[in-house]
Amino acid sequence: MSKSQNKLISILCFSIFFFISYAKTSCPIDFSYVKTLPWDKSNCVDKPLNQITCCETIKHLLGLGLAKYLNQTSMFYFPNTDTASACMSVFDDQLMSMSINISMCSGGSYDQLVVNSSSNCAGITTLKDWKEKFNESTPLDSNCKGNFSTPSRCNACNEAGQRVASQLGITRPNSTKCFEYVCLYAAGIVNEHGPEDPRIASCALGITMAKSTSDKRKKTFKVAFGVLGALFGVLTTWGCVVVYKKLKEERRLAVLREEYVRGVKAKVLPNTGAKWFQVAELEQATKGFSKKNLIGQGGFGVVYKGTLVDGSIVAVKQLLDMDVNGDDEEFTNEAEIISKIRHRNLLALRGFCVESDAVKGNRRYLVYDYMSNGSLDEHLFDYEQGNSIGKQPLDWPLRKNIIIDVAKGLAYLHYGIKPAIYHRDIKTTNILLDSEMKARLADFGLAKQTTEGESHLTTKVAGTYGYLAPEYALYGQLTEKSDVYSFGIIILEIMSGRKVLDTSSTSSRLLITDWAFDLVKSGKVDSIFDNRMGENASKGVMERFVHVGILCAHVMVALRPTISEALKMLEGDIEVPMLPDRPLPLSHESLRYIPEFSISTLGISAGRSSLDISGSRSSIDTSKPRSSV
Numbered sequence: 001m002s003k004s005q006n007k008l009i010s011i012l013c014f015s016i017f018f019f020i021s022y023a024k025t026s027c028p029i030d031f032s033y034v035k036t037l038p039w040d041k042s043n044c045v046d047k048p049l050n051q052i053t054c055c056e057t058i059k060h061l062l063g064l065g066l067a068k069y070l071n072q073t074s075m076f077y078f079p080n081t082d083t084a085s086a087c088m089s090v091f092d093d094q095l096m097s098m099s100i101n102i103s104m105c106s107g108g109s110y111d112q113l114v115v116n117s118s119s120n121c122a123g124i125t126t127l128k129d130w131k132e133k134f135n136e137s138t139p140l141d142s143n144c145k146g147n148f149s150t151p152s153r154c155n156a157c158n159e160a161g162q163r164v165a166s167q168l169g170i171t172r173p174n175s176t177k178c179f180e181y182v183c184l185y186a187a188g189i190v191n192e193h194g195p196e197d198p199r200i201a202s203c204a205l206g207i208t209m210a211k212s213t214s215d216k217r218k219k220t221f222k223v224a225f226g227v228l229g230a231l232f233g234v235l236t237t238w239g240c241v242v243v244y245k246k247l248k249e250e251r252r253l254a255v256l257r258e259e260y261v262r263g264v265k266a267k268v269l270p271n272t273g274a275k276w277f278q279v280a281e282l283e284q285a286t287k288g289f290s291k292k293n294l295i296g297q298g299g300f301g302v303v304y305k306g307t308l309v310d311g312s313i314v315a316v317k318q319l320l321d322m323d324v325n326g327d328d329e330e331f332t333n334e335a336e337i338i339s340k341i342r343h344r345n346l347l348a349l350r351g352f353c354v355e356s357d358a359v360k361g362n363r364r365y366l367v368y369d370y371m372s373n374g375s376l377d378e379h380l381f382d383y384e385q386g387n388s389i390g391k392q393p394l395d396w397p398l399r400k401n402i403i404i405d406v407a408k409g410l411a412y413l414h415y416g417i418k419p420a421i422y423h424r425d426i427k428t429t430n431i432l433l434d435s436e437m438k439a440r441l442a443d444f445g446l447a448k449q450t451t452e453g454e455s456h457l458t459t460k461v462a463g464t465y466g467y468l469a470p471e472y473a474l475y476g477q478l479t480e481k482s483d484v485y486s487f488g489i490i491i492l493e494i495m496s497g498r499k500v501l502d503t504s505s506t507s508s509r510l511l512i513t514d515w516a517f518d519l520v521k522s523g524k525v526d527s528i529f530d531n532r533m534g535e536n537a538s539k540g541v542m543e544r545f546v547h548v549g550i551l552c553a554h555v556m557v558a559l560r561p562t563i564s565e566a567l568k569m570l571e572g573d574i575e576v577p578m579l580p581d582r583p584l585p586l587s588h589e590s591l592r593y594i595p596e597f598s599i600s601t602l603g604i605s606a607g608r609s610s611l612d613i614s615g616s617r618s619s620i621d622t623s624k625p626r627s628s629v
Helices: 003-025 051-073 081-096 127-133 139-143 152-169 178-190 198-204 213-234 236-266 279-285 324-340 378-381 396-416 471-473 480-496 510-522 539-552 563-570
Strands: 294-297 301-307 313-319 349-357 361-369 431-433 439-441 507-510
Touching: 051 081, 051 178, 051 198, 127 178, 139 152, 139 178, 152 178, 152 198, 152 294, 152 301, 178 198, 279 301, 279 313, 279 349, 279 361, 324 349, 324 361, 361 510, 378 480, 396 431, 396 439, 396 480, 396 539, 396 563, 471 480, 480 510, 480 539, 480 563, 507 510, 510 539, 539 563
Parallel strands: none
Antiparallel strands: 294 301, 301 313, 313 361, 349 361, 431 439
């Protein structure tokens, strides 16, 4: 090979290396829209600055770039942190040129918020993953097209987005950012006008646009011409006939809607002491069910923070219209049960509401006291995952009090009222914390009330993976000790900071009771304790709590204590008995040749089972996924 050829190859290799290096750190998004889009910059530039609103607007503005990126590459977020950092640098420069400093916002340049991860939303990272989740088109594909020229068109798209996000939450409830994915898909893929259209950016991505005099003038002209056109139509004979038929049909539908509301109202009132709210009151309290007031969502509904006219702060849960009959059943069940009982460790129901109209259909709402410290799940697990909105970690005194609070609330349900109530869905997301960090048991949509003299109920299985007692999950046999089993799981989660199912191994799922029992039997009980509980803890008391948790979650019903006995053990009034052995796990070598259709294939635990399921939390009754307030 000649020297000239060698030289040519060297130059070519250097060029390729330079191109690859540049490609790795360059940003594929054109952020020039930051300057050209007529978004409302007043909160970021006018004095004094509205920091919270400004930072929220900047995040939404970044979402427009991600929607463009999705359209160009079929990827929801950036493939790695290098690309994210490069893009955020360009994004920062655009804002800085407008005298907007992004560093005032928590989270810095948001690099970590825009990197693809399978944990972001139900394992979705690409458009292909999205389409595999839905065998047919979603409500977004039909409701998020057009130019959103009217508020009803935008509202229809937003409601479709909430339904799709909730469906994704059913697949893997621990996932985050599902609603952001829905917004990116609607703006970047579904809508033909694209995310840079101001109307699309405002509705689908939540970017507030600057108001102009010309816009107001155009709106006035449109209204004027609309009124003239309507008057002209009324004056024609054909128009009169059409209007008459339309009004007649609307009256018929209005009668049906009134009958529906009266029917639901009759099931609940006058047997309960809670208030019957009007939708207008709840809309005023939540500022029109604004996205800014959205504080939670799940497969069964969405929750908004609101302020009533008397100044009290409430949580308003709107049940999604996925299964009308089933929703009404669980709505009336929760309203009847929880509004009859009052206990400091049970979440109080302030009232409820049912509304039916031609545009939004049947809507159901439950109104609760607002719990300012969120759910126990957020304190135990969001902080551990480095979530920027995660709550503060709990020390030992707080954890001890929370366990005692839950036990007292459960004891009241079992023994404080007649007939007894079985909750059926006790888990960390259904334990809420008030301003004083007092625990309250919530979400009574699945609760069952017994009748006098019954030792158990035989009912359809519904609940959450990992928390279900084996005898209930397998045979539908529901007793007070079914709730005790779930309570034992809660104790072990609180003491360890570990989730009910260990998903660290891709080949199996290890139940927390198996893990804790093995450590106790091997004399390593200290390995169970969450190191975030602090040093000011009594090891003896903590060990007693772990023993009670293992005992309550025993596979054998007869070996579990009642909730009253468990409460006395926790408070030290009676001794904790010696822990009985647990059955062998189904993964044990001696049970290797178990028939293919076995207990493990049901996706539930029967003793020390090694599970293989798609997620750590899902409804056994797949027609009724659950969510928490």
